[in-house]
Amino acid sequence: MIRVEVGDITMLRSEAIVNAANSTLLGGGGVDGAIHRAAGPQLLAECKSIKGCPTGQACMTLAYDLPAQYVIHTVGPIWHGGGRNEARLLASCYEASLKLCLDNGIQRVVFPAISCGIYGYPREQAVDIAVCTVLDLYQRCGLVEVVFCCFDESMASLYRQRLSR
Ligand code: AR6
16 A cells, blocks of 8 residues: 655654665755654664665665664755756665565555755656656565655645546
8 A cells, every 4th residue: 555644754653764865874954864863873873884875775774763663764866957867866766765675574664755855856756756666666575555754735745646647
């Protein structure tokens, strides 16, 4: 099942939540900052040991003080106008995150709107990529639930419109 929820991803009780990180994995603003604050300092310590993650890839840690069990950290592309492979890199974030679910037996995962905040990706285009990629892969990856968690109702309505097509 694929659902849309409005709220703070750090409050959601799922097996895994996805973090829209940067390539250092050392924290930042937006959803990344919220996840690190809620998870506590052990998350940063584990992230430091990973030594970074390239754009379009993903890696996994424990979730410490969060209600989820795991955090999947993926690095979305910064929007530069669309000519720098942004679409492929954004799809790759979803693919790599779903692959980690498959490899680790995770059946329930929550995604934020990767790249749609500080990284400036046009929201409609990003939602299209997120929904297409998840619809294409989620059953093959053994998932029973994927949640798109949105911070605001206008973002959620973009996901709902796209999912109802
Ligand atoms: N729960 C759910 N969604 C959220 C939350 C939250 N607590 N906080 C923000 N959003 P962004 P990016 C939404 O900027 O664009 C960081 O500094 C937000 O409204 O968090 O991938 C990293 O370290 C937006 O729709 O991520 C990177 O440097 C979406 O989450 C950079 O920002 C993503 O916004 C990554 O930028």
